[in-house]
Each structure stands twice: as structure tokens, then as C-alpha cells.
Amino acid sequence: MSALGGTPVLRETAPGHVWPVGTSLTDDGALVLGGADVREIAQVHGTPCFVLDELTFRRRARMFVGAFEQAFGAIGSGVDVYYAGKSFLSVAVARWAREEGLRVDTCTGGELAVALRADVPGAEIGLHGNNKSDDEIARAIEARVGRIVLDSPAEIERVARLAAIAGRDETDPVPVMVRVTTGIHAGGHEFISTAHEDQKFGVPLAGGAALATLEAVLAHPALELLGAHSHIGSQIQDAAAFEAAARAMLGLRADLARSSGVLVPELDLGGGYGIAYTPEDVPIDVDGVARALAATVRDACAELGTSVPRISIEPGRSIVGPAGVTLYSVGVVKAVTVGGASDDETAVRTYVSVDGGMSDNIRPALYGARYLGRLANRPGDDASLRARVVGKHCESGDIVLPDVELPTDVTPGDLIAVPATGAYGRSMASNYNHVLRPPVIGVKDGELRVLVRRETEDDLLALDLG
Numbered sequence: 001m002s003a004l005g006g007t008p009v010l011r012e013t014a015p016g017h018v019w020p021v022g023t024s025l026t027d028d029g030a031l032v033l034g035g036a037d038v039r040e041i042a043q044v045h046g047t048p049c050f051v052l053d054e055l056t057f058r059r060r061a062r063m064f065v066g067a068f069e070q071a072f073g074a075i076g077s078g079v080d081v082y083y084a085g086k087s088f089l090s091v092a093v094a095r096w097a098r099e100e101g102l103r104v105d106t107c108t109g110g111e112l113a114v115a116l117r118a119d120v121p122g123a124e125i126g127l128h129g130n131n132k133s134d135d136e137i138a139r140a141i142e143a144r145v146g147r148i149v150l151d152s153p154a155e156i157e158r159v160a161r162l163a164a165i166a167g168r169d170e171t172d173p174v175p176v177m178v179r180v181t182t183g184i185h186a187g188g189h190e191f192i193s194t195a196h197e198d199q200k201f202g203v204p205l206a207g208g209a210a211l212a213t214l215e216a217v218l219a220h221p222a223l224e225l226l227g228a229h230s231h232i233g234s235q236i237q238d239a240a241a242f243e244a245a246a247r248a249m250l251g252l253r254a255d256l257a258r259s260s261g262v263l264v265p266e267l268d269l270g271g272g273y274g275i276a277y278t279p280e281d282v283p284i285d286v287d288g289v290a291r292a293l294a295a296t297v298r299d300a301c302a303e304l305g306t307s308v309p310r311i312s313i314e315p316g317r318s319i320v321g322p323a324g325v326t327l328y329s330v331g332v333v334k335a336v337t338v339g340g341a342s343d344d345e346t347a348v349r350t351y352v353s354v355d356g357g358m359s360d361n362i363r364p365a366l367y368g369a370r371y372l373g374r375l376a377n378r379p380g381d382d383a384s385l386r387a388r389v390v391g392k393h394c395e396s397g398d399i400v401l402p403d404v405e406l407p408t409d410v411t412p413g414d415l416i417a418v419p420a421t422g423a424y425g426r427s428m429a430s431n432y433n434h435v436l437r438p439p440v441i442g443v444k445d446g447e448l449r450v451l452v453r454r455e456t457e458d459d460l461l462a463l464d465l466g
């Protein structure tokens, strides 16, 4: 085994399922995204930049609405699909989501402001958050959002008080849900699993806390209890976890009906649908999950003797993730000898530095996330180099692609494209080392459109009051 051992090398020779719909290559081997040659995108807008393929976003949004409406329509239930804005939200993207029949899920005042700027009606917006400020709650009430998801018992009094201040009462109550942790552990990484007991979100089902919280909401006439909410984690590849959570939540709904006489009309099953980041990943089958979940809901309601609730879901990553590609320019290329136990085990790793890094994609450092990458402006030679693509930050963990095959002639000025970065890339971007956050360039039919502009040094300096 070479001293480089460890994780497998990732290589994809041609656009495949991790790339946006319709990704292709020009005759001279450059990548084409949404009909636009990446060389043109880089020339016009610079690098690093996020490229967002509108068609892929819209298709995936439509796919969720279609799959869930069909599956739940067949069991006599309605469905609302909320696009989880935390994955990536801009005014244009909120409009695309709405045009495709989705609502918008927000979890801060900032996300709420973007959704409202996009003219999403308040009634089609949800507000989450484990630590909402009074100001955020008041703005949500003023915007008449369709639901505020209460994350703890303490929020009941606060939301009721702010509702009263806004003049809301039993004739015009504020619609709320309660986020419940079912104890079902799922997700791609511990940091993105959200329904096990020992973490900050929601109210536990175990021990009766969730039931008591739902009952407490019912005692507030200025609040309208729509139902309960469950989000078990993110980048989930196992549909069974969603089914188990749905069963637990339906049981809770039936318990509440027994204890209070109120059968709440809705159940939100959250987001978390996994996507393919590399060719080895199997994305979740959205049609299959929708059908399986609908069958679970139908059967569980029959067993419990309750009617079927209206269902909502909150996918984020699975809609916008596959629509995004990050383009970087190659800077320094450096061969590093990696020592082994013997001369045989000594190997060379080529570090290919690009002009972005952990400030535009923190996921490899935070979750050990793996991505694919390829030379994007030309085919390169036929031989391959075992490379590590790293960023420009003052941090040795600033790694974009830990182990990837690139052509041996990779050289400064080349472009590297990393697919599946539409979710939790720009939305988690930082200014570490005072690096400027990249723009998001929408592509469609060969047209480029700046959705979010690149930050400037003036933006940074404007915050520094000296």
C-alpha cells in the first residue's frame, strides 16, 4: 500500500448523474453548464463562482411536488412542499420555487426578508429556529406567515404574547406547529442528524414532553395549532427512517386527540433527502419515498383510527444541491513527497491550490464531505495525477477534494469544476481571511445571470468602523 493510502480516489471521465441536467462538453473538451461554456462564465464573472442551473432547480422542485402530490393524493391527503431556504436562498431562487408550486421554509429573519422580497405571500412561508428573537417572531406575525414552528415550550408564551401585541386573538389566531424529536437518528453525519435526544432542536416525544407542549399550545386562544413537525436529519439515504418518524408522529397526533379531543389537521415530515455528491453515492428515490411514506401514513392512520392529515415536507439540499457547480481557477501546483515506513511506501502527492476553499465550501472540513472534481476548461492529457485540491486559506484543513485524479498537465489558469455544491455552499460561506464570498451565476439556455453578486473589498471595509 502506498503512503497515500486511505480514502478511494474519485474520478469521473464524463458528465454523469452528479452534474446538472444537460451538462455536456464542447468539441474541444470544455464543460458546458446550462448551455454556457464554463470558460465564458469564468471570463465574464471571475472565479471562484457558484454556477446554478435554473432548469435543474426547477425540475427537481417540480419532481418533489409531483411525486408527493400523486402519492398523497392517492390516499386522500393534500401536500405542501416547502423549499428549505437554508440550503440556498436568493430572491430569484425563492421565485423559482414559488413558480414551481413550492412554499418557502425560513429559519431566520434574514431568510424571511429574502422570501418576502421575492413577493412570496406570508401565508406560503414557514418560520423555524431554535432560538428565534422577539423581533423575528414579531416580523413573522406581521407578515402573517403560514406557520411558526415552535421549538421549545418556552416559545409558546413568547409567541402568544407577541401575537397579542399584534392584535391577534381567537378570531384571528397565529398558526403554529411544534417541532418534535422522535429519537430516530438519521443523516449523513452526526452534526446533521437532528432527532436524537441529546441535541438542541425540538421537544422530545419520549417522556411525554411533546404531548404536553402540544396540549399547552391548545390552551392559548391566540394560537392555532396546525400540527406537529419532525425533521430527523440531513443527507438521509435510508427511506425507512422517514417512515419510522411518520409512524411515531401519527401516534403522537392520535395521543393528542385522545387527551384533548383535538385531531390536528397537519403533519410536517421535514426535509433531509440525500443526493449524490460522487458517483458512488445513491441519491434517494423521491418517487419511491413519497409512495412509501404515503402507504405508511395510510396504514398507520387506519390502525390508529384517525383521518389522514395534510402533509408537508421541507426539502432543501435535494432541490438545489445538484443544480450547483463551483468553478475555481488553479493557482500553485506543488508536488509534495509523502514519507512512508520504507522507500517503497514513499509517494508524491500533488497539491493543486485553487482560488477558493473552505470559505465557499466548509463541508469537507466540517463533515468530512467528499466531492467530485474535474478539469473543466479542456480535456487535459490522458495520464492521471493523484492530486489533492486545496484552497487558499491559512489552514491546513482547507481541503476541497482530498484525493482526486486530474490530468498530469494541470496547470495554473486551468479551471476546476466541483459539482453538487448548490446546497450549503454559498449559504454557509464565510469571509475567513477576509476572502470575498463568490457570486452565484444563474445559467439557462446559454444565458448568464448574476443572482448574487461577488462581494467586494468595499463591502468588507464598510463593516470595519476603524
Ligand SMILES: Cc1ncc(COP(=O)(O)O)c(C=O)c1O
Binding pocket: 084, 086, 087, 105, 128, 194, 231, 233, 234, 235, 270, 271, 272, 273, 314, 315, 316, 317, 318, 423
Ligand atoms: C427543520 C428543517 N427543515 C428542512 C431542512 C432541510 O434539510 P435538507 O436540506 O437536508 O433537505 C433542515 C435542515 O436539515 C431543517 O432543519
Ligand SMILES: N[C@@H](CCCC[NH3+])C(=O)O
Binding pocket: 086, 192, 194, 234, 235, 363, 423, 424, 428
Ligand atoms: N449544513 C448541513 C446540513 C444542515 C441542514 C440544516 N439543518 C450540510 O451542509 O449538510
